[in-house]
Amino acid sequence: MAAVALLSGGLDSITAALLATGGGEVVHALALDYGQRHRVELERAATLSAHFGFIYHLARVSLSDWGGSALTDPGVAVPTGGLSEGIPPTYVPGRNTVFIALALSLAEAVGADQIVLGINSVDYSGYPDCRPEYLEAYSRLADLATRAGLEGRGPRLIAPLQRMHKVEIVQAALELGVPIELTWSCYLGGAEPCGRCDSCRIRDAALAEAGRIDLMTAVGQAALQAGG
Amino acid sequence: MAAVALLSGGLDSITAALLATGGGEVVHALALDYGQRHRVELERAATLSAHFGFIYHLARVSLSDWGGSALTDPGVAVPTGGLSEGIPPTYVPGRNTVFIALALSLAEAVGADQIVLGINSVDYSGYPDCRPEYLEAYSRLADLATRAGLEGRGPRLIAPLQRMHKVEIVQAALELGVPIELTWSCYLGGAEPCGRCDSCRIRDAALAEAGRIDLMTAVGQAALQAGG
Numbered sequence: 001m002a003a004v005a006l007l008s009g010g011l012d013s014i015t016a017a018l019l020a021t022g023g024g025e026v027v028h029a030l031a032l033d034y035g036q037r038h039r040v041e042l043e044r045a046a047t048l049s050a051h052f053g054f055i056y057h058l059a060r061v062s063l064s065d066w067g068g069s070a071l072t073d074p075g076v077a078v079p080t081g082g083l084s085e086g087i088p089p090t091y092v093p094g095r096n097t098v099f100i101a102l103a104l105s106l107a108e109a110v111g112a113d114q115i116v117l118g119i120n121s122v123d124y125s126g127y128p129d130c131r132p133e134y135l136e137a138y139s140r141l142a143d144l145a146t147r148a149g150l151e152g153r154g155p156r157l158i159a160p161l162q163r164m165h166k167v168e169i170v171q172a173a174l175e176l177g178v179p180i181e182l183t184w185s186c187y188l189g190g191a192e193p194c195g196r197c198d199s200c201r202i203r204d205a206a207l208a209e210a211g212r213i214d215l216m217t218a219v220g221q222a223a224l225q226a227g228g
Numbered sequence: 229m230a231a232v233a234l235l236s237g238g239l240d241s242i243t244a245a246l247l248a249t250g251g252g253e254v255v256h257a258l259a260l261d262y263g264q265r266h267r268v269e270l271e272r273a274a275t276l277s278a279h280f281g282f283i284y285h286l287a288r289v290s291l292s293d294w295g296g297s298a299l300t301d302p303g304v305a306v307p308t309g310g311l312s313e314g315i316p317p318t319y320v321p322g323r324n325t326v327f328i329a330l331a332l333s334l335a336e337a338v339g340a341d342q343i344v345l346g347i348n349s350v351d352y353s354g355y356p357d358c359r360p361e362y363l364e365a366y367s368r369l370a371d372l373a374t375r376a377g378l379e380g381r382g383p384r385l386i387a388p389l390q391r392m393h394k395v396e397i398v399q400a401a402l403e404l405g406v407p408i409e410l411t412w413s414c415y416l417g418g419a420e421p422c423g424r425c426d427s428c429r430i431r432d433a434a435l436a437e438a439g440r441i442d443l444m445t446a447v448g449q450a451a452l453q454a455g456g
Contacts, residue, residue, distance in 0.1 A: 061289040063333055094333030097373045101329040105291055105322030129373045137369040144362040145325045 002026040002112040004103045004155070007049060009041030011183040011203060012161055013118030014048045015173040019160040020116040028110055029054040030103055034063040034095065037189040044184040051179060059102050063092060080196035096129035100138055100157065107155040108146050115142075119159040120169070135159055166206035180207075180215050195219025230254040230340040232331045232383070235277060237269030239411040239431060240389055241346030242276045243401040247388040248344040256338055257282040258331055262291040262323065265417040272412040279407060287330050291320060308424035324357035328366055328385065335383040336374050343370075347387040348397070363387055394434035408435075408443050423447025 005017035007029040021027050031045035042058065049056040096119070103115045119130045128134065139157045143149040161169055173180055185203045186193035193200050195217035204220030207213065213221060233245035235257040249255050259273035270286065277284040324347070331343045347358045356362065367385045371377040389397055401408055413431045414421035421428050423445035432448030435441065441449060 059290045061330070062287045063330075092333075093336030093375070094329055094373060097332055097369065098326065098329040101322055101326040102289070102291075104325055105320075108321030128375060128378050131372070134369070134372040137365070137372050141325065141362070141365040141369050144359070144365050145322060145357045147321070147356060150356050 001114070002028060002110060003114045003116055004028045004030055004107045004110070004112045005054070005116040006099055006103050006118065007031050007045040007054075008118065009044035009048065009183065010118070010185040010199075011173055011178070011180060012120060012169060013045075014052070014178055014183060015169055015176060016118040016159065016161050017054070017116050018052065018176045018178065019172060020114065020158050027052070027054040028057060028106060028112060030057045030059060030106055032099055032102065033058060033060045034092070034098075038184065038187055039189060041184045044182055047182055048179070051182070057106060059106075061098060061102065063095065063098065080194060082201065094129075096127070096134075097138075104142055104145060104155065108148060111148075112155060113148075113153065114156045114158050117157060117159045118161055120161045120164065120166070122163060122165050132162055135162070166202055167209040170203075170206045170210045170212070174210070174212070180212075186217075193217045195223070229342070230256060230338060231342045231344055232256045232258055232335045232338070232340045233282070233344040234327055234331050234346065235259050235273040235282075236346065237272035237276065237411065238346070238413040238427075239401055239406070239408060240348060240397060241273075242280070242406055242411060243397055243404060244346040244387065244389050245282070245344050246280065246404045246406065247400060248342065248386050254340075255280070255282040256285060256334060256340060258285045258287060258334055260327055260330065261286060261288045262320070262326075266412065266415055267417060269412045272410055275410055276407070279410070285334060287334075289326060289330065291323065291326065307426065308422065310429065322357075324355070324362075325366075332370055332373060332383065336376060339376075340383060341376075341381065342384045342386050345385060345387045346389055348389045348392065348394070350391060350393050360390055363390070394430055395437040398431075398434045398438045398440070402438070402440070408440075414445075421445045423451070 003021050003025050005027055007013045007017065017027060029049040031042055033042055046056055107115050119135060121130050121132060135157055142157060143154040146154050148154050185199045187197040187199050188194045195204065196219060200217055200220065204216045207216045208224055213224065231249050231253050233255055235241045235245065245255060257277040259270055261270055274284055335343050347363065349358050349360060363385055370385060371382040374382050376382050413427045415425040415427050416422045423432065424447060428445055432444045435444045436452055441452065
């Protein structure tokens with residue numbers, strides 16, 4: 001059968017796609033242009049998709065029109081001072097709900113029986129729409145929402161990274177041959193990853209723990225050397 | 229408080245918006261450009277929104293890229309031979325799931341506490357994503373998906389037309405002062421409504437039953453005169 005994999009261009013989503021499918025299946029990669037600052041991730045999604053022989057789809061959706069997030073609204077700053085408690089300003093209202101809905105639409109149009117998500121609820125940014133109970137509720141909705149669901153073969157939502165620590169994700173990525181240097185996780189849209197946003201910090205810490213300091217951001221490497 | 233109302237430009241959604249809000253509230257109307265054939269409905273949504281003093285938002289989402297429906301894929305014909313059993317080819321995979329997700333995103337960004345939908349499951353086209361159990365599952369998801377939901381004030385999904393017959397909707401629209409002549413329900417993108425697609429047929433039958441033959445399509449009026 002076929003799978004739809006939401007691909008952000010980051011480390012998690014490509015690792016999830018490979019963990020869940022593992023060859024033999026047709027994989028439809030779905031990247032979303034939602035007006036994000038870090039548009040370089042879309043190029044990386046296309047590159048990673050081609051690297052692994054996926055069928056690439058790019059959908060556009062205008063989540064940036066109403067702002068509400070540091071990732072889409074130029075008037076809201078991306079925090080770079082370190083992780084903090086609560087839901088951070090990089091949370092995009094309804095983003096995963098919209099993305100999974102689009103994946104559901106694509107899955108139904110191409111006849112895919114699974115939707116693979118890079119969602120993680122261990123070493124993550126505290127977004128409400130990454131939690132297991134959220135995904136369970138969405139699975140129930142997917143069964144009711146679609147023609148295939150009515151016929152008892154609605155697409156399954158699969159999140160293989162859900163309960164993995166970031167270092168385990170990095171280790172899996174390395175084992176699966178993910179070209180980590182091509183993935184883009186930084187929330188900012190600079191030429192190089194900033195090393196200071198939540199996403200860079202979580203990733204750098206995991207790469208350090210996995211012994212792959214060479215793959216860390218320049219800022220992360222400098223901080224590690226200064227600290228050690 | 230504020231409400232988000234999904235507005236299609238048709239008769240049902242504007243009637244639902246007025247039934248649910250009834251003055252006093254700020255209403256954010258949300259129209260969706262998803263590559264539909266019947267793009268005239270978007271102009272009508274803007275006109276109706278202005279008529280009732282709503283704040284108008286137009287979001288774009290590329291559901292037409294992967295086709296799968298007579299409403300978005302030029303290669304699939306819109307049936308004009310009358311209503312039939314089962315899910316018709318005008319069903320757009322995942323459409324309502326995507327639309328409600330976008331409404332949820334807007335509601336969170338503007339702080340709206342309700343989302344109003346024109347969904348109906350009595351005189352309708354048999355789409356799986358119009359049924360009450362679908363909406364209940366989505367309400368559960370909305371509570372889990374959002375920052376507001378975490379704080380116990382997630383937006384409520386309201387479908388005031390859910391269990392109304394189409395003739396009751398027409399009667400409500402007339403009482404609420406909906407300019408029915410400005411609403412657009414036809415699935416085809418012609419200069420005049422076709423009178424033959426499911427949507428035109430359902431609407432014409434209700435207008436006839438409500439005694440407003442003057443508001444029916446020209447084709448519908450001619451058929452009524454030929455039949456009677």
